[in-house]
Amino acid sequence: MKPFLFIAFLFLLSCNSPKPHNALVLQTDFGTRDGAVAAMRGVARGVDANLDVFDLTHKIPAYNIWEAAYRLHQSVGYWPKGTVFVSVVDPGVGSERKSVVAKLKSGVFIVTPDNGTLTLLAESPGIEAIRQIDEKVNRRQGSDSSYTFHGRDVYVYTAARLAAGVISFEETGPVLQNTVVALPYQKAVKDGDTLSGMIPVLDIQYGNVWTNIPDSLVSLAGIRRGDTLLLDVFHKDSLVFSGKLPMAHTFADVAEGQSLAYLNSLMNLSFAVNQGSFAEKFKVGSGNEWTVKIQKSKFKSQK
16 A cells, blocks of 8 residues: 555544543442432433443442542542543532532542532642533433432533543533532641541441541551550540550451451551451441541550
8 A cells, every 4th residue: 555545544544433432430329229320321321322431339328428528539549531430429409509520630520519529639639620510501401400310410411421522621611710618527637646537438348447547647656566556536526435456457467356456458547346347346437527536555455
């Protein structure tokens, strides 16, 4: 084939090739016992049948905006630039709360109500730009009279169009200031010999209690494997648990049924019962009303 014919062939091939797609990831508090999630998936496929649609979770506790914010924080950093997340935990559906698309500094997009869901992502990796969804353009056809299922009619429809390259970020709607609704919470701090933080979520399958206290603060407090920690857990300032437990590397460092402290997969200080549930045993919950205080005892624990 002559060179110029070959170049022309490649050009025509590129013009006819399908556009590259970004992944679409869904998170809701809908559960999977009815057709809500399937309806959202159907809308996404209606936009482009070639979209790759994944689930973060659909088991966020009903109306729990804080947990939605944390699960995004836990997961977003592992997805490549261009990925579009839809997070719908929306007790204010149909109200005046804004429907937005946030472009993170990592290049990932979040489509969600601006109701606190973006609290942690606004801190890290940070928001590069945010736009309010223009529902005159970015809304499923024929859904104008629907006020209670924006996850299907607005969020996943807009997100699918963005992931498929049907629209650009700039075409999602007018630009907003990079200030979002933020939920209050106890940040991880070291004050003298005391570490303070909160319990953002439970490792729900096993009942382990995760905190937001990072390994850097744990090291700064001089805490090492074999040390005994003095742990106090509070709910709305009421003491729920107070006790001593060893700092371990992993669960098998203690006998079955015994409590321990360890660093979880996010390298945050956490508490568990070996082959048991710390949360269930000691009636500990999670969310921005649950806080902890930790000190290192001068006495080492016994294995």
